[in-house]
């Protein structure tokens with residue numbers, strides 16, 4: 001018997017970053033939106049923990065116990081006195097190291113798949129606790145939809161979304177390490193007073209109304225200057241998407257994937273074509289939002 005779980009990628013429509021805390025982390029006001037690009041994690045009983053991965057970026061995914069999916073299985077097994085003897089197969093469609101929480105998605109997917117396979121029936125709160133231990137973005141991968149994350153981003157409040165938003169994601173050649181981008185953020189903000197991160201009410205209203213133009217006017221990402229400083233050619237990608245009619249263009253999370261909000265599905269197709277033709281990205285993917293969280297298929 002096997003259990004397969006489908007898990008979405010995310011885009012941050014607002015990523016407000018506070019100054020570095022004494023523990024090195026940053027307080028965030030992080031508005032997550034799950035988007036319709038998915039990984040699938042399949043859990044099958046095995047003699048020992050084993051990870052396999054397929055997909056265009058599979059070569060960049062670690063297949064040892066550092067894989068976030070493996071860490072999720074180990075964490076759940078430890079809490080229930082089980083051995084994590086499971087084969088986890090990841091069908092990877094979310095860009096790796098792209099700022100779209102692909103590893104976090106696999107962690108949430110593996111957790112739900114193992115919980116179902118092993119019959120551990122963990123309560124939702126226990127699953128969310130394990131997710132928060134694994135990483136700041138992991139709880140959101142489990143719940144999906146839209147949510148405001150505070151603290152390190154792991155304390156979530158579900159948000160209302162009043163319609164479908166159509167996105168294009170331009171996948172860059174190469175990745176950016178999230179810690180390196182935060183390091184660059186700290187370097188760029190040296191000597192500057194970084195304000196407390198707060199969610200924008202205009203942005204939350206735009207989400208609730210399903211109003212793409214209003215959302216486009218309010219999206220923001222405080223990590224964008226740092227990502228552009230480390231990966232300057234992303235400016236060309238952002239310009240190409242804007243020129244093709246995107247309502248908004250921004251770096252997704254810590255990048256280097258760039259995200260383009262469009263008026264409707266047709267406009268998304270046109271922006272994707274133009275981005276591909278511009279030669280400023282490796283590939284361009286269209287995806288609607290919001291998308292559901294981790295789901296057993």
Ligand code: ATP
Pocket residue numbers: 060061062066067068069090095096097098099100101102103104106107137175176178253254255
């Ligand atoms: P985020 O948006 O949460 O900052 P990301 O999308 O930028 O993350 P990931 O794709 O999650 O980045 O991967 C970051 C690094 O984590 C990879 O370079 C890889 O070494 C490691 N990693 C561990 N587990 C996984 C996994 N299941 N899938 C992809 N990468 C993983």
